[in-house]
Amino acid sequence: MLEAIEIPEMSELQLRLLDHISGIEAIGCNVGVICGVGTT
Amino acid sequence: MSNDKVLFYIYTTISCNLSCVHCYVPSSPNFVIKNELSTEEFKKIIDFAERRKVREIRLTGGEPLIRKDILDIINYAISKNILVTIETNGLLIDNNFLNSIKDLSKVYVSVSLDGPKEVHEKIRGKDTFERVLRSLYLLKEYKVNRTIITTLVEKKWIYDEKFNEFVKLIQDLSPNLWYVHVWVSPAGRGKLIKTNIYDIYNAIKLLYSLRVRLKLNIVLNVPPAVIPEEFTEHMLNDNLLNLGCRFWRIAGFSSNGNVSIYHRFTLFPEMRAGNLRNSSLDDIFNHKLLNIKKMKLKGICGKCLIRDLCNGFCRADAYEYYRDFNAPHPLCQLFYENGLFNKNFILREEDE
Numbered sequence: 450m451l452e453a454i455e456i457p458e459m460s461e462l463q464l465r466l467l468d469h470i471s472g473i474e475a476i477g478c479n480v481g482v483i484c485g486v487g488t489t
Numbered sequence: 490m491s492n493d494k495v496l497f498y499i500y501t502t503i504s505c506n507l508s509c510v511h512c513y514v515p516s517s518p519n520f521v522i523k524n525e526l527s528t529e530e531f532k533k534i535i536d537f538a539e540r541r542k543v544r545e546i547r548l549t550g551g552e553p554l555i556r557k558d559i560l561d562i563i564n565y566a567i568s569k570n571i572l573v574t575i576e577t578n579g580l581l582i583d584n585n586f587l588n589s590i591k592d593l594s595k596v597y598v599s600v601s602l603d604g605p606k607e608v609h610e611k612i613r614g615k616d617t618f619e620r621v622l623r624s625l626y627l628l629k630e631y632k633v634n635r636t637i638i639t640t641l642v643e644k645k646w647i648y649d650e651k652f653n654e655f656v657k658l659i660q661d662l663s664p665n666l667w668y669v670h671v672w673v674s675p676a677g678r679g680k681l682i683k684t685n686i687y688d689i690y691n692a693i694k695l696l697y698s699l700r701v702r703l704k705l706n707i708v709l710n711v712p713p714a715v716i717p718e719e720f721t722e723h724m725l726n727d728n729l730l731n732l733g734c735r736f737w738r739i740a741g742f743s744s745n746g747n748v749s750i751y752h753r754f755t756l757f758p759e760m761r762a763g764n765l766r767n768s769s770l771d772d773i774f775n776h777k778l779l780n781i782k783k784m785k786l787k788g789i790c791g792k793c794l795i796r797d798l799c800n801g802f803c804r805a806d807a808y809e810y811y812r813d814f815n816a817p818h819p820l821c822q823l824f825y826e827n828g829l830f831n832k833n834f835i836l837r838e839e840d841e
Contacts, residue, residue: 462721462833463794469725470713470795473732 492737492780497538497546498752500744501526501553501562507578509601509613511642513676514756516551525744528558530765534742535566537770545572549752551744554581564591574599576638580617582624587631598628599636599668605651605658612642625662637662640670642682644692656699669696670710672820676753676809689820690829693717700729712802714793714834715824721833732795733802737781740774748773750781753805760808788817789825794834 459467500514502525508517526534538546546566553559554577566573572595579600590596602625603609606618628635637659646652659667671692673679693709694717700707701723709716713730724730734751741752746765754760762776773779785791790801801807802818810819817825824830 459794459836460833463836465725466721466833467794467798469727470730470732470798473728473730473798 494541494738494740494774494779495544495735496739497534497543497742498739499531499534499546499548499742500550500752500755501531501548501559502551502556502744504555505550505552505578506555506580507552507613507617509578509678511612511640511673511679511682513674513679513753514551515677522745526742526746528561530746531558531562532565533765534770535562535569535571538566538571539569541774543571545574547574547576547752549576552578552581554586560586560589563596564589567591567595571595572597577601578613578617579621579624582627584627587627587633593631593633597634597636599638600625600628601638601640602659602662603640603642604646605655608643608646608651612640622662625664629662635664636666636668637664638668638670640673641692642673644684644688647692647695656703656705660705664706666706666708668708668710671696672711674803674806674809675819676756676805686823686827686829690715690717690824697723712799712818712821713795714789714799714831715820715829716831717829718831718833721831731802732799735800736804740779748779750779751805754808757808785815786817787813787815788822789830789835790817790821792836793821794836796836 503514503516503520503522504518505516505520506518535546548562553575556562563573563575568591574597576599582598587593600621602621603612609618609621625635625637641647671689673682673684693711693715696707696709697716697720699705701720706729708729708731710731712733713724716724736751739751741749741755743755747755747761748763748765749755749760760778762778763773765773784800786796786801790796793799802821804814806820807816807818808814810816821830
C-alpha cells in the first residue's frame with residue numbers, strides 16, 4: 450500500500466521487532482473487536 | 490493489496506439513550522435524525538454484504554438497540570451467515586433480547602464500562618452503572634462473545650485502589666477481551682476532552698506493566714510505537730499489540746445511507762463515495778474513495794519501523810486532527826514531538 454522507499458540498516462532489535470510484529474494480525478480486523486472510541 | 494471489503498461498519502442510528510461526554514458523534518436522547526435507514530434498506534445492505542462475501546457487520550451508533558427493528562436486522566444478517574458485532578452501552582440488553590436472537594454464536598457484543606460507578610456515571614449519567622453490570626453478567630451467563638470497552642476519559646483514578654478493584658471486577662466479568670482506550674479521539678464531543686500527553690504516556694506505562702504482571706487480555710488502543718521503550722523486550726512476545734484495523738477493507742455506512750471507507754469517514758462529505766439512496770451499491774463500491782491504492786504517510790509515521798504493518802494506525806483520527814489522509818497518527822506525532830516515542834521504532838531520524 451505504501452510507496453517503496455530505501456530501507457535503511459536496522460539494528461538487531463529492530464529486525465526482531467519487525468519480524469515479530471509482521472506475524473501479528475491487525476486486531477481491529479478480528480471479528481468482534483471494535484476500533485472506534487467514545488461511541489455507545 | 491486487496492480492497493475487497495471484509496466488514497461493513499454501520500451507524501444504525503445516531504440517536505442514543507445516553508449523552509456521554511466524550512462521544513465522537515453528536516448522539517444524545519435529544520438528537521434525532523429524520524430519514525434514517527429503513528429496515529428494508531438495511532436488508533438491502535445485508536444482501537449486498539452476502540453477495541460480496543463480507544464476513545461481518547458491525548452495528549454502532551448512537552445506541553443500536555434503541556432501533557425497534559434491531560432484532561430483525563440482526564436475525565436477517567445471521568440468516569445470511571454473516572457475523573454480527575453490536576457496539577452498545579448495554580442498557581437495553583435483557584433476557585428477552587438475547588432469547589430473540591436466532592444464533593448467539595454468531596453475535597459479538599462490545600459493551601462500554603468506563604470505570605467504577607462514580608467514574609462510569611460521571612461520563613454516562615446516573616443509574617447507568619448497575620444496569621450495565623447486569624447486562625454484562627447476563628452476557629456472561631449466556632456465554633456470548635463479548636468485549637468490554639473502557640475509555641479513560643480521566644486518568645487520575647487508575648492510580649488509586651479503586652483501579653485494582655475495577656480490574657478484579659473485569660476479571661470476574663471475564664470478557665473475551667478488555668479493550669482500553671487510553672486516548673480519546675479528537676472528534677465530536679471528544680474534541681473537548683483536554684488530555685496532557687504525559688498523562689497518556691503514564692497511563693500506557695501503568696496498563697502495559699499491569700498486562701505484563703497479571704497476564705490480562707488487555708488490548709490498548711494505541712500504536713505499538715508509543716509503548717515505552719522499557720517494554721520493548723516484552724513486545725517481542727506480545728501478540729496483543731494493536732495494529733489498528735485494515736481500514737481499506739472496511740466499508741462504512743451512515744444512518745442515512747452515505748457510504749465511505751470505514752464508518753467514521755461518512756461524517757466527512759468529501760470522503761463519501763455515494764449514498765445508497767441515489768446510486769447502486771455496485772457503483773458506489775467502484776468509486777475511487779472505496780478503493781485506496783497507496784498512501785504516503787507523513788511525519789513520524791513515514792519513518793516508523795512498522796509503517797507498512799500499522800499503516801498509520803487510525804486514519805480517521807489522523808484525518809480528524811490534520812484533515813489529511815496521509816497525516817501521521819496524532820498520538821505518534823505528539824509523542825515524537827515530546828520525546829516520548831519509542832526510539833526503537835524510528836527508521837530514519839535524519840529525514841525530519
